[in-house]
Amino acid sequence: MQAIDVQAPAPGLEALRAQLGGMAVISDPMGLRRKSRDFFWFSPVLKTELEGRHADLVVLPKTREELVRIASLCAIHRVPLTVRGGGTGNYGQAVPLHGGVVVDMTGLAGTVWIKPGAGRFEAGAKLIDIDRTLRPEGWEMRLHPSTRAQATLGGFMAGGAGGIGSCTWGQLADPGAVIAAQVLTVEEEPRFIELRDREALKVLHAYGVNGIITEIEMPLAAWQPWAERIFAFPTLAAAARYGQVLTAAEGIAKKLVSVHDGRIPPMIRRLKPIVPAGQAMVIVMVSQPQATAAEDLAADLGGTVVFSRSNPDAEAAAFEGTGELSPLYEYTWNHTTLYAIKALPETTYLQVRFPAGRELEVLDTLAAAFGDEVIFHLEFQRRFGRIFVSSLPLVRFTTLERLNEIIAIVEAAGAALADPHTYRLDGAGWKQVDAPQSEFRRFADPYGLMNPGKLS
Numbered sequence: 001m002q003a004i005d006v007q008a009p010a011p012g013l014e015a016l017r018a019q020l021g022g023m024a025v026i027s028d029p030m031g032l033r034r035k036s037r038d039f040f041w042f043s044p045v046l047k048t049e050l051e052g053r054h055a056d057l058v059v060l061p062k063t064r065e066e067l068v069r070i071a072s073l074c075a076i077h078r079v080p081l082t083v084r085g086g087g088t089g090n091y092g093q094a095v096p097l098h099g100g101v102v103v104d105m106t107g108l109a110g111t112v113w114i115k116p117g118a119g120r121f122e123a124g125a126k127l128i129d130i131d132r133t134l135r136p137e138g139w140e141m142r143l144h145p146s147t148r149a150q151a152t153l154g155g156f157m158a159g160g161a162g163g164i165g166s167c168t169w170g171q172l173a174d175p176g177a178v179i180a181a182q183v184l185t186v187e188e189e190p191r192f193i194e195l196r197d198r199e200a201l202k203v204l205h206a207y208g209v210n211g212i213i214t215e216i217e218m219p220l221a222a223w224q225p226w227a228e229r230i231f232a233f234p235t236l237a238a239a240a241r242y243g244q245v246l247t248a249a250e251g252i253a254k255k256l257v258s259v260h261d262g263r264i265p266p267m268i269r270r271l272k273p274i275v276p277a278g279q280a281m282v283i284v285m286v287s288q289p290q291a292t293a294a295e296d297l298a299a300d301l302g303g304t305v306v307f308s309r310s311n312p313d314a315e316a317a318a319f320e321g322t323g324e325l326s327p328l329y330e331y332t333w334n335h336t337t338l339y340a341i342k343a344l345p346e347t348t349y350l351q352v353r354f355p356a357g358r359e360l361e362v363l364d365t366l367a368a369a370f371g372d373e374v375i376f377h378l379e380f381q382r383r384f385g386r387i388f389v390s391s392l393p394l395v396r397f398t399t400l401e402r403l404n405e406i407i408a409i410v411e412a413a414g415a416a417l418a419d420p421h422t423y424r425l426d427g428a429g430w431k432q433v434d435a436p437q438s439e440f441r442r443f444a445d446p447y448g449l450m451n452p453g454k455l456s
């Protein structure tokens with residue numbers, strides 16, 4: 001891992017601050033710390049490397065004009081600029097390694113337009129609020145991370161990958177998943193650039209190193225009355241088989257297929273009484289009229305329904321926070337890690353992708369290899385006409401050496417890894433996007449001020 005330089009206050013900061021006019025800012029130590037963090041502490045490695053890093057000033061633009069002014073002032077005074085959405089990234093993406101200004105985008109959260117099949121939104125809009133706006137129009141976002149309640153669309157595009165909806169719609173980097181992005185350059189006279197179709201990949205998963213994303217145009221899905229189910233299965237293998245069968249059943253509209261080892265429900269206080277001890281769990285979001293079809297497939301493989309929530313109660317849990325359980329997606333993807341860390345603080349995680357066609361065999365091998373040290377949950381996705389199974393396995397952390405040994409064993413079994421223990425964009429394994437991001441950076445951020453230290 002690369003060491004970080006000792007932080008010194010950005011030299012041009014005072015001159016910049018004097019020219020901000022009436023723009024809202026945060027400069028108290030607590031506020032600076034709060035707006036300089038994300039969830040990097042999921043990783044013991046990043047926790048050591050990033051703890052204590054903070055911005056010198058947080059600005060909260062409320063209009064495009066204010067955003068342009070801050071981009072211009074950072075360029076004029078050569079002050080580092082790190083863009084921040086909801087601050088829910090996992091790898092310190094939004095941590096300003098070299099201080100300077102953090103720009104909080106959540107004040108730029110409007111809907112630009114909604115048309116059949118597509119919508120355009122400001123980048124600071126929270127994903128849950130976008131779906132709230134779309135619902136009366138009969139549309140919804142195809143994908144959202146399990147952090148839908150906090151994360152912004154811009155942060156999802158610049159820092160996320162996929163999540164709820166990926167079992168049907170694949171990932172953000174897949175063709176057609178993003179229609180266009182508007183980007184503001186960081187220059188003395190900032191320019192708005194429209195990146196359409198493949199061009200948008202230049203800023204996708206780029207951690208905000210090459211332009212401030214201001215608006216995003218996304219494809220939409222027809223709204224479905226999502227219902228929620230939790231199934232219990234006698235073994236992880238049976239649960240994983242169901243995950244495959246349900247994901248492959250294209251005639252059943254679904255938004256989430258998440259399979260969990262039997263040791264996971266006891267770590268989650270509210271799920272513990274619901275899932276029988278020792279049983280594997282499958283969390284499913286399925287269109288209400290087809291819930292019975294999903295249940296029948298589970299019964300064929302030995303699964304039983306242990307929790308059932310119909311629409312509109314499932315929707316109320318997501319949008320109004322009502323009900324005995326959180327929306328079920330908040331127990332999946334990297335929320336599972338969050339609960340596991342609460343239960344066992346020495347827990348961390350990896351990001352594993354199983355080899356297509358050999359998922360269950362490799363899962364069997366790995367589950368047997370590690371005992372309680374590595375516990376799997378599987379997130380099913382559908383991409384390029386086939387099923388992809390990825391996992392964010394829970395790892396009981398002891399030492400970095402042992403973590404590296406675990407990684408080697410996982411790779412030797414035939415699975416691929418993306419490293420969640422690095423803040424560097426060029427060290428993140430399969431998540432690198434096939435687009436000229438560095439080249440676009442020279443164009444959009446000629447002084448190399450944006451989120452410095454994340455990309456060489």
Ligand SMILES: Cc1cc2nc3c(=O)[nH]c(=O)nc-3n(C[C@H](O)[C@H](O)[C@H](O)COP(=O)(O)OP(=O)(O)OC[C@H]3O[C@@H](n4cnc5c(N)ncnc54)[C@H](O)[C@@H]3O)c2cc1C
Nearest residue numbers: 085086087088089146152154155156159160161163208213
């Ligand atoms: C419990 C938990 C569960 C999670 N589950 C998922 C999941 O299911 N799927 C998934 O993909 N991720 C997941 N994540 C990671 C993260 O929540 C998502 O990627 C989320 O979309 C990030 O959005 P944000 O607004 O919080 O971004 P931030 O954390 O604020 O920023 C992320 C990155 O994007 C950059 N950025 C933000 N806004 C802009 C902008 N307007 N222009 C340019 N750059 C910008 C930031 O500089 C930073 O580098 C999870 C994280 C946690 C803690």
